[in-house]
Amino acid sequence: MAEPAITLHSVFKEFNKRGHKVEALQAIDFAVERNEFAAILGPSGCGKSTLLNMVAGFDTPTRGHVLVDGAPVNGPAPSRAVVFQEPALFPWYTVLDNITFGPKNRGLAPATYRPKVEALVEQVGLRGFETHYPAELSGGMKQRVGIARVLVMEPAVLLMDEPFGSLDAQTRSLMQELLLSVWERHHQTVLFITHDIEEALLLADSVSVMTARPGRIKKRLTVELPRPRTIELTTSPVFNELKREVLALIREESLRAASEKGDEG
């Protein structure tokens, strides 16, 4: 069997918080297969972003190993591109310059990436906005740029950290459909962090539910819903059955987290 695209091997992460050691992640064993769309679902503060940051190379585990394509992660790289919750666009660059930021770093001639950029701009619905600055765009538009600028790098692994978390409900479902259509076309390996159950089930092949601090993988569910998927799927009985199951898991954790916070007082 081919090795997984992403492997976390008994990963621990501790933070120092005012002299106290806080365990953010505990004994994480987790893998994402090649071309799998994996979602991680968890209550806020469970360390799911920390997990993603370690795969991205922004952060290192206290103990354990993080491997991508069998090689240990050593700092950020375009092969592990990230879409952040905040769009994190460069405000001094136009839409086009933001998208070509990565290709330019590779020192490629514009002629080599121009057609791909054109196609992506079309695909994510940014045609006509190429010369706009981020400040002139809506939240959804900004996130389209955030997605386009990493897709143009053709990353082996796409890491998404609650990318639609700060968008309004309407825009969010539009963006989810956009992501589905993009994924149908490229089938990248995706690690998708979210706290939105419907989003996780709609998009992903597998949903891993995390526990509240210290973060552990509580359960991994396979989402065997047919593809290509559309937003209508979220109203089907099968979907609701899955949702009920995840909801119960999440509720347990949220309650535990809330009661623990009370104890800390």
Added chain:
Amino acid sequence: MSRRGPWFILLPLLLLGLWHVAVTRQWVMPGIIPPPAQVAESWQRWIFGKPGLSLSPYSGTWVANVVYSARRVFEGFVIAAGVGIPLGLFIGWNRLVARIVDPSVQLLRPVPITAWLPFSIAVFGIYDAGALFLIALGAFYPIVVNTTHGVRDTNLLLLRAARMLGAGEPTVLRKVVLPSALPSIFTGLRLGVGVAWTAVIVAEMIAVKSGLGYVLWDAYYVGRMDICVATMFSVGLLGFVSDRVIVGLSRLVLRWRTLEAHG
């Protein structure tokens, strides 16, 4: 009068009126402070009078002195920015550079440029170099401090974004840190040009024999308070104009930022 009318003219007119009344009613010692009309007349002769036709050094020499001072300010300011911006970038970006350079900068910064005068004259003599040294030194501090501050304020998320898009350190510095620090750098430049005008007057009063500062001190010695006041106005005006030039430049360079403010 509408809300957008020329209200800014009101207070200056009021102050001019008060000045005029105070002098003509002799609220202040007579003969010390000239009335506004006299200052205006002397200033006009200083600008438009024909040099050479009169023995007075205050006839038609204004432009020449303005050029002397403005050139020194410009040159000193360019040196200050040329050293201050790169140094500020490195202090803000590199912890080792910060640890080596920053304490010295912070220790020297409280020494007023006026305190550097004897040193400057001793080292450079009464030549332009001495004036340039004082101007550049004075303007350097606000530029380096604000640049450092701007660099340290760079959004961590943008740094991460640049790195995961394959940017090496020089690219991060040039394409992310520098543009992100630019608003702060321009604040430093505005403060710096203000200090430069202070420094040029001090330097010219003592260290060199030309420019507005020299005229100011010389006029005071020969009892021409009208010229002193005209010089003060001139310096104020030039300082204002140079500030506007920098603000205009920043608007041009930071176009993306004005969009942000309106968005």
